[in-house]
Amino acid sequence: MRSVVVLAVAVLVLAACARPAAAPALPPSPSPPVTHPAWVACPPGDDDPTAPLGLPPLPAGFVPAGVVICADGLRTRADGGEDRVRRERRGSDVAALVAALRLPSEPRTAEACDLSLVGVVWFAVLDAAGRWLRPGVAADACGKPRIEVRDALDRLTLTTVRTTVLGETKSAAAAASGCEQRWGEMIGAVTAGSAGSAGSAAPAGGADAPKGPVRLCVYTVPASEQGSGKPAGDFARGGLLPADRWTVLRAKLLAAGPPVPCPAHAGRFAVLRAPDGAGGEVYAELDGCHRLLFSTPSGNALRQGSAALAAEIDRP
Known part of the structure; x- marks a missing residue:
């Protein structure tokens, strides 16, 4: 009986780690990305960090010269209170990010994938003329954003150019x-x-x-x-x-x-x-x-x- 119980537990563990349980990558949109004529401000918060997996890839004819990242966070005021804010940060050294965005998605693996939710922060790229778009992000073998894109975003040198108060949290x-x-x-x-x-x-x-x-x-x-x-x-x-x-x-x-x-x-x-x-x-x-x-x-x-x-x- 003990061997049957051990076997049942092992099957459950393997099932929890199997490929079907991993978040599937969304197929990239067949339409080209929307190119906006000029940047205005960070849009309302996007709570889905995996959304770029379903966006169309960076077009070959679009040459990024900068990046803008929008993220919500908390900020302590001088009076001790706390606000939820949306920060707009910009960077211009985007060579590594562009190279990562040009990578294709990897074939899906038949091996086990972990269940962690992996995504990327909301970002857009801008060209020298000031036009901008949200590019899609390629998926890795487990259907998650490729590590090269995540690493490139983490290593960007960014400057906060605008902070918008969304509401008081304390x-x-x-x-x-x-x-x-x-x-x-x-x-x-x-x-x-x-x-x-x-x-x-x-x-x-x-x-x-x-x-x-x-x-x-x-x-x-x-x-x-x-x-x-x-x-x-x-x-x-x-x-x-x-x-x-x-x-x-x-x-x-x-x-x-x-x-x-x-x-x-x-x-x-x-x-x-x-x-x-x-x-x-x-x-x-x-x-x-x-x-x-x-x-x-x-x-x-x-x-x-x-x-x-x-x-x-x-x-x-």
């Missing part, structure tokens, strides 16, 4: 408090599907909470997320709790009894955790059912709070 207030801008409402997540009861979906492990310094972070849950499978909240306020206040509050939290059936969804919740994240965290619904969730390294425990306890947690 406010200055959240940064100053040490809290994240957005956080999952885990009580709603772990009780989703339990029909508002403390039934089988409610964890019933041992309750514990960090003993040392604790940071309180308060979040507001948009109405559109309340009752969803993965509700999340937006930062409202937060900061480190005085040690004496946490000592009293921790004892009251740990003394909470088992949860009771309740169909309401929280519109506000708090997260209490150590500054270094060690020891797990405590979630508290500040309205709705006033439940508590102790998330510890050994598991989760759901308990029942009260309006009075929520008010004490929420006290500025």
